[in-house]
Amino acid sequence: MSERQSTLRERRRAETQRAIQRHAVRLFVERGYDRTTVNDVAEAAGVSPMTVYRHFPTKEDLVLVDQNGPLLAERIAATPAGQPLARRVGSALVESARTLTAGDDGFLLARLRLMISTPALRARHLDNQYVLQQAIVDGLGAEAAGPDQAFRAAAAASACLAAMHTALVRWAADDGRSELPDLIAEALAAVLDDVAPGRG
Template sequence: MNERHSTLRDQRRAETQRMIQAHAVRLFVRRGYDGTTVNDVAAAAGVSPMTVYRHFPTKEDLVLADQNGPLVADRIAATPAGQPLVRRIGTALVESARTLTAGDDRFLLARLRLMISTPALRARHLDNHHLLQQAIVDGLGDEATDPDAAFRAAAAASACLAVMHTALVRWAQDDGRTDLADLITMALAAAFGDDPSRPR
């Protein structure tokens, strides 16, 4: 019984977060990031400013918060351990992009544009890449427990994330007309000589 209540509570929390973030991104696109306050977001979402801060501790989090880290980590954990790290990470990034853009990719595109164009968000966007890099290393589990293995995993993740960032910028410039997963695949192939996301 308690487990069911906990699950329902988590679902409601996630729904509230999505709703608040959707209103925030819409306002930021319409009025500008600097021209929109947390109070504006709260009013648009029909919640109190305290509720907004409970879900998003900073204004930047309204744009940057996502579930990409756990999604990529799960994909990494599901890949065969015998494959090269870059191939495993590339596959996880491409599959995660397919999942994230399967629904409303206009929302993802709007968030990305805000991250790229807003100076206050660009530095935090790089912080998110560091967190995603750590999620990738964590997703490797026991394979990355010793310092040398963790170093190699972090290096491979960092290289793949830099390549993915280039694909994300191109996707934003293309106004989302090109499939994001395909762009990441092309960027990985350009950087590493073939398509690291294609199984051998």
């Protein structure tokens, strides 16, 4: 298969995944998470239940799967190495939020509300924090290669992610009226006890 065909196939796969997820989130908001089945999502998206499961192995994944990890790792890798670690992580979180909310932040807000209000999703959402923490450590590459460096990177990432989570809950509570990147920067300022990274 040519590289062009492979790229086209990946793009179609990503488009199908986005469409399924948007239908799922819409139905979960309209009908409730527990009252909506995977078959309902498949029907709304115009695909088979097997296609839904191919993209989202569990019902929870229909809400929780996103591209935040790779985006965050990319942002971390692009930060200057001379800055303190927590500041670099914080800046990457703020810039990632800026990218994620640049388009349709209504979808992001709906997903977040579902994560907060649905018990089955809350537990898995915490699992996602560990995945993001690992993405941050991975994004630091050789800087987090040894056990001590990886420990410090994970600690900085964990503290910054906790601050971000607090900002996300506040953003959901005020119905998305605040700018999410600014809320994250403000929460990080409380953790870093300094001028917030990336406040725009």
